[in-house]
Amino acid sequence: MAEPSRPATTPRIWQVGALCRAIADSLEARFNPVAVRGEISAFTAASSGHCYFSLKDQQGQIRCAMFRRAAQLLEFRPREGDSVEVLGRLGVYEPRGDLQLIVESMRPAGQGALYEQFLRLKARLEAEGLFEPGRKRPVPVLPRGIGIVTSPGAAALHDVVTALRRRACHVPVVLAPAAVQGAQAPGELVQALQALYRLAQAGTIDVILLVRGGGSIEDLWAFNDERLARAIVASPVPLICGVGHETDFTIADFCADLRAPTPTAAAELAAQARETWLEGLAAVQERLDRAVARRLDLSGERLDQAASRLGRPLARMAAQQARLGRAAHRLRFAVHRRLEADTRRFMALDVDLQGVARERLRRGADALERARLRLDLLDPRLVLQRGYALLADASGKPVTSVARVHAGQPLVASVADGDIPVTVTRPCNPS
Template sequence: MFQGMEPISPATTPSRDVYTVSRLNREAKVLLEGSFPPIWIEGEISNLSRPASGHVYFTLKDAQAQVRCAFFRQHQRLLGIILKDGLRILARARVSLYEGRGDYQIIIEYMEDAGEGALRRAFDALKQRLLQEGLFDVAHKKPLPGLPRRLGIITSPSGAVLHDILTTLRRRFPGIAVLLYPVAVQGENAAEKIADAIRIAGKREDCDALILARGGGSLEDLQAFNEEIVARAIYACPIPIVCGVGHETDFTIADMVADARAPTPTAAAEMLSPDQQVWLAQFARFEARLFTGVQGQLRSHQQHLDWLGARLVHPRNYIALLQQNLKTLVQRLYLAEKTILRQARSEMQTIIARLHHQSPQPRLQALTLNHRHLYARLTTGMKRCLELADSRMRQLMQSLHTLSPLATLERGYAIVQRPNNNAIVTDARKIKSGDRVQARLAHGQLDCLVEKTHED
């Protein structure tokens, strides 16, 4: 007891809220579940237990801690892995508390192998990035050849995949040549080797199409076909590529970039090889149509030959017939010539009569007389006009001479000008002693020096 403090009596304390263990665990559970959203957690399985209920219980641990886990039966439908101690998993879970024992635990809703989960996340990230760059666009995909002369196969030479593809090609169309590009389809540096094979095939261009194939497996087994280097090699290849990797449910980045995806390697071979039975049936139909056409042509030519044979006559008879036709044509030609000449003579006489009737001679004579009369009138009129113009011009010349300053000069007058600008001097006050002037006379001019001026 502290000094100066009185002990508290239970009777004097306020009313107390007493928790039961069940209430405490229940509220703790609500608090935990409300504080944590669904989480992803990674760890190693230990103490795995499978009771008769079908639920699975285990401990998930890392290097420093561990937590109890419950994986209920209704969530185990999509489980694709075998649970065992020591397996490292990635799980989606809810944080909870088991009220019966007060144990803190997590409830697993989904789990996957931790290694495969990392590969899946890398797969999704690469898929999204290549999708944004346009490597999956349909516009970039090349059409497959209808009848390839040679197919290139990029796969392992030791697997059953190559045998299945060759068997399918022999069964469907054995005339197609095959060129193998052997590569490792799994393991270290497999992606680089596959990409190198694609680049070599694209550079050589000695195949009409390529098959990229391997058998089925886990996501880790197919990792070489989910690498960026393989995707970009497929995208840059100028030859159409059919990707037949894994089983029908397997889907890789290579499938998305390739020009076509086949669910299996065998399906890839079927996609690129026509069915020989279909071709043989079509050839049989063509053969039947050709045979029918040839038979029809032969019958038509035989009928034409029979018709020509019926028309064929002996050359002597044919010559006699031609001679008779020639005589007939000569007679018809003679009669036609006489008729044509008679008609031409009659038409010519009619035209001559019309020409005499339409002769321009009388009209030309009348026009000639009129022309002579008009010419005489024109000559007389022109002489009269010229005489009037000459008299008028003489009158004007006399008037002009009377008004001309030259006539004034003839009477002894002169025109005084300044020599620098030829300005006429009319006022003696504008001239000073010592100035030079020019005096223009009726005949010639004088350069004068003014000695003195006189005003009126």
């Protein structure tokens, strides 16, 4: 007797969404996080900031997505055909059931040693405070001069000069040439900056642009030099760094007062467009014109109101002239009357002064006469008129004592009407 047939095992029936989630969970448990190396293909940067591309090699490819938060942290700009190493998580895009890799970080493949060196230097300088936002200075709104450090043959110089001519052709520009790639580049860049620093201290320039076009991490490595970083921090004026493309970051970018995504953008940040200032001046002029017009309108209204209050100007003017005439007549009369009063007062004072002068003269004459009489009483000639004589020796000295003469001495006896010569016969002794 034949054995009864067993029913075949029926597989579990999945909902599509549930199967996608189950696959995603399996991938999460088995692989994530995962690091992948491959070549970028079909790279697209969306306006949202998200990036979409594929990683491929000779054996296969996988779709990748990098969301804006992770894309903003990139230190370089991914390009078609770049060989990169990414770190991310495998998952399933359920609406289409596609396997995709959500990329959380990316770096160029084969450049791991340089990148690690870059990160170590960045961390050390950041710990020293060289990247502190507090030490960043604002770019002057109206620079007196702009210094540029770059290679004379670089396309970046042409872009910067073109932008400055377009935006601020009146601002002087000074070029300090230096190599921007190679082993000698860091030293030349430092020397060029120091030359511009001397001009800045002299007041010739007040903003500096350090610029270079894009390239690989090796091409831009000169801008990751510690000597250059410290020279940038020592700048006496604001320094704008515009090295590489928007996604390229160097140590110089972190040390500069302001980072520009491109050399052209650095020039635009250093000098506002001439048209902007002209538009601002035009706006100010328009406001001034409106203000003057309003003031004139108000003044016109006030003039009209004043004219209405004046009524007939000629009649008002005639009345004012009549008032002025009366005031002038009163003034002339008052002056004339004042002059007459002053004249009378001066005449009275003159009479008084003449009387005082005559009295003073009379009193002086009387005093003089009394003095003359006293002098006359002291005149020795009056004594001689009474019979007295004045004896004097030959030298004219008066003889006042018998002891001062001797026998035979000639003397002169002065009487009232003349002199009599005499000779001493003998002196008489006083009794």
